[in-house]
Amino acid sequence: MTDPHLDLAARAGVADERALLSAFADNYRAIFRAKVAGLSEADARRSPVRTGTSIGGLLKHLRWMEQAWFQRVLADEPNLPDRPAGEFFPTNEDTVESLLAEYDAQCEISRRIAAAHELSDTGVHHNLGEVTLRWIYVHVIEETARHAGQADIIREQLDGVTGPEI
Template sequence: MTEPPLFPDEQVATADERSVLATFLDYYRTEVVRKARGVSEQDARRRLVPSLTTIGGLVKHLTVVEESWFLRRMGARDDLPPRMPTEQEFTLSDDDTVESLIAAYEKQCALSREVASAHELDDNVPHHRLGRVSLRWIYVHMIEETARHAGHLDILREQIDGETG
């Protein structure tokens, strides 16, 4: 019997720490896009749980989270508008479409990779609650955040059209 090809996260089983962290985060970023792509505009806005959680809202929220941790914190960008309240991050405007949300997310992920590539894992920046956070911590936090929401997307997508995996 032939084994299936290795997933990206499996390909770095013996890689250095940075490669493992970056690969896991990129794997979940890809899953977010894969789960969001292909749903109708109506389904992207559909609330299937009591909270504001929707497929489109999750992608929009993850875009803001990427910007917040990589650009605002690690990139020390203070020229960005203030971060919106969390409930607004999950609220779609009339102009938001599945493809525009995905495009914004992919653009932000590319900017996040660029910022991260300019730093060492031990580089750290100020944080209002934690004192300081390292790039290593940001990677782990973003893996957790992105994986958690990829799981939410997986469940929503299964409820909408039966798509799994």
């Protein structure tokens, strides 16, 4: 079964700016998710690279990245949990299923927040200062795409599986 988000970017070729940014964000979210499909618990934690980067760790990081940009920066929601110091490393309690569920839930929150704002609406980042939703979309697309590429290489090294083309 093909993920319905995987061709969103292609279908958004003549869409308005909001639809285009939203489609590309969802496209790369789906691409990353597809790279996790069928991954064993052991392989989700395994790292074939010196840095210790694993697909499970990248997935965990992407969940926190979504929260940081959409909830913390754009929506300025107080009382959010802090990003864990080891956000790139799954804990013993983390499973592929739980990490995917948390990521999916966080992406849905991001979508709702984005839908409630104009592209020119701003939030304040602690280092960058004021950033627009437009900027946040571009950054989230860039970061998710970069990590999807890393996941593709890691997955190929782990079990030879390559995912959808980026």
